[in-house]
Amino acid sequence: MIFHEINAMTIAGPPACASQPLPTMNSQHPYPEIERQEARELIAFYLDAGADALIGEAPVDRMADEAISLPAGERPNSDLSAETRSAVPEAVRVGAGDQAGRIQHSPTPDRLRRSDPTPPGEGGLRAPAAPAAPETAVMAARDAARSAKTLDELRTLLVDFKGCALRATATQLVFADGNPQGRVMFVGEAPGHDEDIIGRPFVGRSGKLLDLMMAAIGLDRSCAYIANVVPWRPPGNRTPTPQETAICLPFIRRQIELADPDILVCLGGPATQTLLGIKDGITRSRGRWLAYDTGTREIRALATFHPAFLLRSPLQKRFAWRDFLALKKALAK
Ligand code: URA
Numbered sequence: 001m002i003f004h005e006i007n008a009m010t011i012a013g014p015p016a017c018a019s020q021p022l023p024t025m026n027s028q029h030p031y032p033e034i035e036r037q038e039a040r041e042l043i044a045f046y047l048d049a050g051a052d053a054l055i056g057e058a059p060v061d062r063m064a065d066e067a068i069s070l071p072a073g074e075r076p077n078s079d080l081s082a083e084t085r086s087a088v089p090e091a092v093r094v095g096a097g098d099q100a101g102r103i104q105h106s107p108t109p110d111r112l113r114r115s116d117p118t119p120p121g122e123g124g125l126r127a128p129a130a131p132a133a134p135e136t137a138v139m140a141a142r143d144a145a146r147s148a149k150t151l152d153e154l155r156t157l158l159v160d161f162k163g164c165a166l167r168a169t170a171t172q173l174v175f176a177d178g179n180p181q182g183r184v185m186f187v188g189e190a191p192g193h194d195e196d197i198i199g200r201p202f203v204g205r206s207g208k209l210l211d212l213m214m215a216a217i218g219l220d221r222s223c224a225y226i227a228n229v230v231p232w233r234p235p236g237n238r239t240p241t242p243q244e245t246a247i248c249l250p251f252i253r254r255q256i257e258l259a260d261p262d263i264l265v266c267l268g269g270p271a272t273q274t275l276l277g278i279k280d281g282i283t284r285s286r287g288r289w290l291a292y293d294t295g296t297r298e299i300r301a302l303a304t305f306h307p308a309f310l311l312r313s314p315l316q317k318r319f320a321w322r323d324f325l326a327l328k329k330a331l332a333k
Pocket of ligand 1: 189191192195200202203204228308
């Protein structure tokens, strides 16, 4: 959850500490220790409420009187409903369209209003505002990815790439782990909390399971390469929007091309659908061998369940085991 989402709750008036705006550094509080204590209590309230990412300094009262009016045609994502546009911070909206359905609010008229006409991010922390229209960002991503001659260059380009708003809420880029010379490359969806902190993919609970699954067929990170379709953690671990995915796609495609594995393993439905263009859900697509065109050559690709799904549905591990045995056999050739 993100702090902007919480601001609406502060108006409804839960704990007293939450109804006060966070004191700013230059406020002239007569008792700085009390001011600090209030700030600590407010932050504790946010954390208890599930907020785990700061996306702007100024609170936005989404239930106050002033209606947001954006001229038609100048709205980013004008396909979104008005209530979604007003309720979702700019950064999160960039890629919306939101078939993923993670950013949905009940359509109450009050949600169309806010007291602070200042766009999120103006004044204070740099809010993760969209630097460009999604199509422009996709084109910029294509150009940047194409220009990378090595994986190191690609990583540097991604560090500097401003076209995806997720970089502003993420702690850091999560580019890859393992050995790019490895014959097999695993690709997941997007980093989670632990990956965001550590800066490497699959280092949390699902990563530990992935390590065990690899070990079961004689693989480890010294002989396999690991990355994600989206290299920045979406706030609150929400699903990346289709536009965020589209912006990141040229980079992961180039990353696969440069790593040039013999076998690509897509972990979970989103990575499978994005990279292999399969519409079926993962339950139908897993275990099937498909061709993947890296841009330089055709390699073999296999879809299997995401380790995070297996943690929630351990009975499905038997199918993942079959997939990994098929992978072992293919690598033995
Ligand atoms: N899930 C993913 O898809 N990727 C990670 O790096 C971690 C969890």
